[in-house]
Amino acid sequence: MAAIKLLSCGLRLYASTRSSSGGAWSKGGVSYFSVSTHRHTKFYTDPVEAVKDISDGATVLIGGFGLCGIPENLIGALLKTRAKGLTAVSNSAGVEDFGVGLLLRSKQIKRMVSSYVGENADFERQFLSGDLEVELTPQGTLAEKIRAGGAGVPAFYTRTGYGTLVQEGGAPIKYNKDGSIAIASKPREVRKFNGQHFVLEEAITGDFALVKAWKADRSGNVIFRKSARNFNQPMCKAAETTVVEVEEIVDVGSFAPEDVHIPKIYVHRIIKGEKYEKRIERRTIRKEGDGKIKSGKPASNVRERIIKRAALEFEDGMYANLGIGIPLLASNFISPNITVHLHCENGVLGLGPYPFEHEVDADLINAGKETVTVLPGASFFSSDESFAMIRGGHVNLTMLGAMQVSKYGDLANWMIPRKGSAHKIMDKCTFPLTGKQCVNRIITEKAVFDVDSKKGLTLIELWEGLTVDDIQKCTGCDFAVSPKLMTMQQVTT
Template sequence: MWAKSPVRTANRAGVTVISTGVRGCRALSSSASRAQINKVVPSADVAVAAVRSGATLLSGGFGLCGLPNTLISALLRRPDVRDITAVSNNAGLAQSGLGKLLASGQVTKMIASYVGENKVFEDLYLSGQIELELTPQGTLAERCRAGGAGVPAFYTPAAVGTVIQSGDLPVRFGPDGSVVKTSEPRESRTFDGREYLLERAIKGDVAFVRAHKADALGNCVFRYTARNFNVVMAKAAAVTIVEAEHVVPVGSIAPDDVHLPGIYVTHVVQATEPTEIERKTEAVAESAPALAGPRERIVRRAAREFRNGMYVNLGIGMPMLAPAFVPAGVEVQLQSENGILGLGPYPQPGTADADVINAGKETVTLLPGAAVFGSDESFAMIRAGKVDMSILGAMQVSMYGDLANWMLPGKVKGMGGAMDLVANPEQTRVVVTMEHVDRKGNPKIVAECAFPVTGRRCVSRIITDYGVFDVDGEHGLTLVEIAPGLDVATVLAATGAPVTVAADLAEM
């Protein structure tokens, strides 16, 4: 919902130029000089002045990285703008990013992949005050990319066999906690023997984008992982407003360096609010205590899954710790779904960079030879099976390899990129690391998952503090390694599914 009020001006040749406020200045004659195109506006308040209630707002950012905070704050100063549908990977924190518009009541629906640590977001959803359309992260990026490319819909392997496909995902709760609205079931189709789901493109009325540099023509450059969703959001909106850390003269950005061409940009404003760091994480001194206990056993064993030359994606939590234990002589390239290939260790104290984070929103470094890219490209390489292995955490794994790792009763975090990461198990090996039992002593390896699944028959190996299990989608579980100090009877008693014990059972 964007007000379009044509403004007529005259250029130096006396040609009338019409600016609709939607796509910048459009000359009525080809003789108009390019110098007349100036998309820079005085302030964020001017840029957002025409946003109307009921708008669909696309917002770049991943966690707090690359968030258009200046524009979001300007919209917060317009409490008359209500009933916004916001599309973003997540909603920041309670008082950062879109979380501020949720807290003010201006956003009434979110389309996102992750609720994360935003308690306000979670409470509003579970109490029925907002609608939430949870979407796998890679699907969200592709829906926006398709919207900007004129593609109305596409098929994806992500979320087959889950509540996304069946339409059983709660979109809105009632005040009493009952489900009053569920998601739409997805149409499916089989290609080359595999099932895929049909997903509709997303297009917005307005996009808020954060860039490192922008010129008066609207050409933009992004810095490291701050590219994330910003480029696809910019392309998918009728009106795109860019806040830039540096507004630079036309010609100062080399053509090869342009990440977002100005044709997609309506307005440019000077960013006035800094990018925040959600999880400032720094390298631990060598003298600090090492990871200890059952978790160390799991992480050390997971590191033995690495093979020289592999491309590997690591989930948040324990998987992120595995690179510290990679055997000597083994070199792997770590992929982070927010846009890194060549992920490095945590930065030294005092060197953390807000624009270099991993999928867990932690500050990290980039190794020599690393590459950075947007979220749509990151999930394209994941979806296409270019990533050799993904190591993920889990709440439950079934005896046939079903994975549940994104939702518990009464709590919502979101699936993030997990449904995309496990959607191609024939090409991307899925290894799960988790403690063998939960805090109440209940088995986490079960005959059938009780929690909503992330993917069906996708896990090939489970590593716990009790042992290592191979998983076959037809024949079930085989215990292939056992932790020191445990006997087979103890492991089987703590496992909630039938297990075959390998004849050559080894010590973990």
């Protein structure tokens, strides 16, 4: 038990608590605050000993981004304990034979709370067959839910998800064997602030957090390496018991106090990992002369058109977040006369080109899980910090690919489609929405449109040789034509 001393005008009040996880309550007009019983970080030599009290049905936060920064040894230990019925909170589901995917394969996970699960076919089979419950959550919202949980904030409002299944409810969490929905997501509360709608999201806390860091000192302070900080850092703070595996344990004072990423107050147990595979999901390298697109097949030309037009969106001094695929390739065509700071949601600002073979680093990836480099002046941070930059309006440009876009700027690009369409630009998206009225410009291989959330689309550029009628035939909605309509521009190479 922990005793709390409250002093007010000379009056001493004492309150005993039974909670080890913290909290507050009121009785008889007196406020009481519970505190953790955590005193000293414990060091373990056997990872199984460090996780053996994770019981069936526990909620476990598992750090990492894809396969970068995952707690390999602790996942292996959890496989040995055979704890089952777990709720696993993880940004992704790993791959079938590594990471969180191993816990899925052993059927130890009952429910996944994730934002991206596209690399694991076993996950898909279990979900569609009704053997696995899944809460798909926008990545930035997931990071903030964890951050809020660690800060003792029970819920928060966010614009993300308004007007989508996230807010409306009805997204499948669990299927019956016959394919019908057994459990669906519930609608979220909505409030309006300054004329805009916001969705209420509840915080996430866990019974345990399994975290991968780089080094710990013998007092329990922890530091991370490069982009391996990602979801690990906020998860350290959001669990009743945080277990951290590190590559090295150093003496107190080996790193300066101002260099500590996670203070020891958040760290309950530490284990030095026996070995690390540090598997790289997408080993992407470059050779001398790489970085220019070589024209060839018609499909290549189509892709090249979009990339070279998208590159014209960059402006000097801009902070830009680029989605995987074509948006990221557009960065190869940034003019040498301007500086653009590339932001990555897994915690990097100042992305550079793909590495040469000798520069490959498993702890340095982009949001597409590709190996990358950073430029002088770059910085690393956690995923919750990264999305705070976006949510707070500090990023000037976000460039994404899309399954569909509506004439009013609704975007569909992250949830499993319900039904398809021949068109990608439509009056109303038929795929589940990712965001409501969030798109300002659409770039295709044939045309460029400006988007107004009330008036709809305006055609502003047209590929040479095409007519407005040609664009109308392949667009699933009406649009206005700018009086200053011009030929579609391309960056010069």
